[in-house]
Amino acid sequence: MFNIRKITLIFLLLFARTALSNDVNNPCEEIEASSQIALCAQYDKEQSDNLLNSSYKATLNRIRLQYKNSPVLADQYLSLLKTAQREWIDLRDADCKxxxxxxxxxxxxxxxxxxxxxxRMSDDRADYLNRIAPDI
Incomplete structure (x- = not known):
């Protein structure tokens, strides 16, 4: 069963995202056939996953740097972050289903x-991670 509102929303999101992208290898730049929509969505997901991974690693590094004089606190903070990230991925995947x-x-x-x-959720999470333990 297809929900016309969902399909319309998908197309609007894809075209809005396409308009903001300047990547030469981006399959979202010139969508001319419906088969390209799936490639675009997969590409966007991969780009967001890369952004999320970079933000996560940068957050880990900021915490290590900021707590270098307090290794016990650093370990506690890092442990909490790692647990939260694993649980967030489970929540994201469940919400998307x-x-x-x-x-x-x-x-x-x-x-x-x-x-x-x-x-979408990975981009939001990357933004959130970038605000954790900000550079002083």
Whole structure:
């Protein structure tokens, strides 16, 4: 069962994201066929995943640097961050499945919805991580 609002939202998000992108290898730049939408969503998810990983590593490094004189506190802080990140990934994945619930799992739109959700939530998480233990 396809929800027309979800499909419309997917297309709007894809085109809005495409308009903001300048990457030469970006398959989202000139979408001319519906088959390119899935490639674009997968690309966006990979880009967001890279951003999230970079933000996570930078946060770990900031904490290590800021707490270099307090190794016990650094270990506690890092442990909390690592646990929170693992649990957040589980929540993100569950929420994205929830967003795609009304779409048949074998339909291409299902994976596009999952990829777009993961991308959006990962970008938000990267922003959040960048605010943890900010440089002083």
């Amino acid at each position: 929830l967003e795609a619930f009304e779409i048949e799992e074998t339909a291409e739109a299902y994976q596009v919805t999952i990829d777009n959700c993961i991308s």
